[in-house]
Amino acid sequence: MSALAAESETPEGTDWGEIVRVWEETDAPEGSKVEIIEGIVTVSPPPSEEHNDTVELVQRRLYTAIPDEWGVYQTLGLTCPETGGLFIPDLCVVPRSALRRGTRVHGGEAELVVEVTSKSNANHDRIKKAHGYAAAGVPLYLLLDVWQSGRPTATLYGEPQNGTYRVLDSVEYGEELTLPAPFKLVIDTRAFPLS
Numbered sequence: 261m262s263a264l265a266a267e268s269e270t271p272e273g274t275d276w277g278e279i280v281r282v283w284e285e286t287d288a289p290e291g292s293k294v295e296i297i298e299g300i301v302t303v304s305p306p307p308s309e310e311h312n313d314t315v316e317l318v319q320r321r322l323y324t325a326i327p328d329e330w331g332v333y334q335t336l337g338l339t340c341p342e343t344g345g346l347f348i349p350d351l352c353v354v355p356r357s358a359l360r361r362g363t364r365v366h367g368g369e370a371e372l373v374v375e376v377t378s379k380s381n382a383n384h385d386r387i388k389k390a391h392g393y394a395a396a397g398v399p400l401y402l403l404l405d406v407w408q409s410g411r412p413t414a415t416l417y418g419e420p421q422n423g424t425y426r427v428l429d430s431v432e433y434g435e436e437l438t439l440p441a442p443f444k445l446v447i448d449t450r451a452f453p454l455s
Contacts, residue, residue: 276341283346295337297388299344304381307350310453314376314404315350317451322353322372325445330371331356338367338396343423345392349373367396372443376404394420400439401425402447406454414449 283301286294291306307315315334322332332353339346347367351374358369367373373393375385385403393401394417401417412433417425418440431437433449 276344279344280346293348295348296344296346297384297392302381302384304378307376307378310406311350311376311378314406314452315374318374318402318404318447319351321445321447322351322443325439325443326353326371327442329356330354331359336365338370338373338393338398339364340367340392340396342395343388343392345389345396347373347389347392349389350376367393367398370396370398372400372402372439373398374402374404377407379407382407390417390425391423394425395423396420400428400443402437402439404449404452406433406452412449412452412454414447 279296279299283294283296286301286303288294288303293304295302319332326332330353332351334351335348336352336354337346337348338352352370353372354365354370358365375389377385382405386405390401397420399418403415405415406412413430414433414437415430416428416437416439418428419426429437431449433452435449437447437449439445439447
C-alpha cells in the first residue's frame, strides 16, 4: 500500500488554514497517519510491527536521557507552515510547556525528531520532512532508514540552516550512534529489527 495524496485545491491556491481544516476532517482508516506534506494532505498506511518495535526501542532509551519537563511523543502533530507541513513524526521530544499553550505545536519547539522510514513513503522522511524540520529549526533529526540502498542506516542531522541540515553522524545498522547534548545518549542500532 502506498501513500495517498488528496488536495482540496492546488496547494499554491489554498490558504494554510483551509489545508489544516481539510487535514482535521480527513477520515482515514484506523492506525493510518494523516499529515500535510508540502501543502498536500497525505494518508499513509499503518506502520509494520518492525517499524513500531524500532520506535518503541528508541523511545525507551530517550526517557533515560531527558529532563522531567520534556516528553517523548508518538502522535504529536508538529506544524511547519513555512513549508506547508504538518507532520506527525514517529517520535519527537518536546518540552511539555509547548503542549499546554492551547495552540498547535510548531516544529521548532521540538528538541529532537525521529522518523523511521516505511517502504511506501521513505522519500517523504528523507527529503520533504527533513527540509520541513530544518526550516522549522528542529535542532536534531534522527532518520532510521531501513530501506536505504539495501543497507539500513541511522543518520543524525543537525545545525539546521535555511531549510537544510548538516549530517552529524551516519552509521549502518549494527553500529552505535551518539546523540549529542542535551541528550548525551548512545543508540545501539543492533537492537533494531530489519523489515
